[in-house]
Amino acid sequence: MRILLVEDNATLSEGLSAILRSSGYAVDVVADGASADAVIATETFDLVILDLTLPEMDGLEVLRAMRSRQNKAAVMILTARGTPEERVKGLDLGADDYMIKPFDVGEFEARVRVLLRRQAGLRASNVSYGNVSFDLKSRMFSADGAVIDIPARELGLLEILFLRAGKVVAKEAIIQSLTAFDDDLSANAIEQYVSRLRKRLAPHGLTVRTARGIGYYLEKVTSS
Template structure:
């Protein structure tokens, strides 16, 4: 999933980005509201983590501009402003969740998982396709009772396909989900990840099929 992190505290931003990237997310970081507003208008994100006290343009103005443009990315406000008035205003403007600094990292990760599940249209704690199950809390895959050991980038790709199982996902959408603006992920790299996933999934009766000229989709292998 692709996340935009808007935080003017450089050390905090770098720390949070490292944590989120470590769980397979693509993370873009900006440190002022004006840059956040421009990037949110130009790019597609699954989640925006938004500070309120920002230079150039405050977080609530960024949020208002997003919703005025019908931008439906999930928004988690992460701020030192914890009054009931601030919370109410943020939620009324269209934020999906609100956390006050200082915060527990584990709780932040749980809220991020919850928002991304909601964004993907999923409510259950796990989703299964064939013999493979995706645990939406730990973002891990299990097949035939054993955990699948999958590198982070391949796991992120499989998660994108898994939450849309049976539906074609455009290659451009996959690239956006897996990369930030600082990454350079080519179509050939995606094809390599797909090839590796096919080998990992084949023993469990699944494969990744190519929709020529469009993208990829998760499917069951034909029996026999």
Template sequence: MRILLVEDNLPLAEALATLLAGAGYAVDTVHDGASAEAFAAAEAFDLVILDLNLPQMDGLAVLRAMRARANPAAVLILTARGTPEERVKGLDLGADDYMTKPFDIGEFEARVRSLLRRQAGLRASTVSLGPVTLDLVSRQFAVAGQPLDLPARERALLELLFMRAGKVVAKERIIQSLTALDDALSDNAIEQYASRLRKRLAPHGLSLRTARGIGYYLEQAAAE
């Protein structure tokens, strides 16, 4: 899952980016409204965390521009401007959620997870495919109740495919979801992660298949 964090308070931005990256998200951070608007127009994000008091371009103007382009990213407004009028204005412009500063970190993390579940069209707190289950709160996988330990990038790839089981996910979408702009991830690297993940999943009845020239999809292996 890829997140754009828009916050002009540098210490807060760094702390939130570290928190989100530690949870396995790919995070891009910008500190002004003009950069936020440009990033949102050029890149695909699952979630935009948006401050309102920004230099160069107000956060509400960024939100207005995003929705005018029919940008589908979820938007969580995170601001000190917490009057009812400001909340109504932000929600009417297309924000999905609104938190005022100061805020509780645990609640912030829960709202991020909730918005990303909503983006994926999921309502329950767990998703299962065959014997493999993904806990959407902890973002951990288990097989028949036992933890399935995976390296970070393989876990992120499995999560992306798991929540879109049966649907082809393009390589470009995978790269965007797994990396921020300052990371480098090639097609060959994706193929290596997919190959390793395929071997890990085969004993559990799941097949990671290649849509040649397009991307990958996950499904239950056919019964023999």
């Protein structure tokens, strides 16, 4: 899952990005509204965490421009501007959640999980496909009650495929979801991760299929 954090307070920005990255998310950070608007127009994110009082362009204007382009990424407003009027305006413009600074970090993390779960079209925090289950809170996969040990990048790839099980996910969409601005991930690297995932999933009745020239999809393996 890829998150854009729009925050001009460097200390807060560093702290929040560290928290999000420790949970396994790809996180990009910008510090002004104009940069946020430009990035949102050209990149794909699952969630935008948006301050309102920003240099160059107000956060509400960023949100208005984003929704006018039919961008459906989830948006959490995270701001010190907490009057009822501001909240109503933000929600009316298309924000999915509105948190007031200062805030509890645990609540922040929980709200992020809820928004990402909704974005994936899920109601519960635990999802199953075949014999494998995925806990969105802990970001751990398990089968028959035992945790499946998966390195971070492969886990991120499996998460993308698992939440869209049976549907083809384009290579470019996978790369976008797994990488931030300063990361470099090639199509060849994705192929290597897919190959390793196939071996890890084989004992559990799942595999990753290739849609030639398009991308990959997760599928149950039927025994013959």
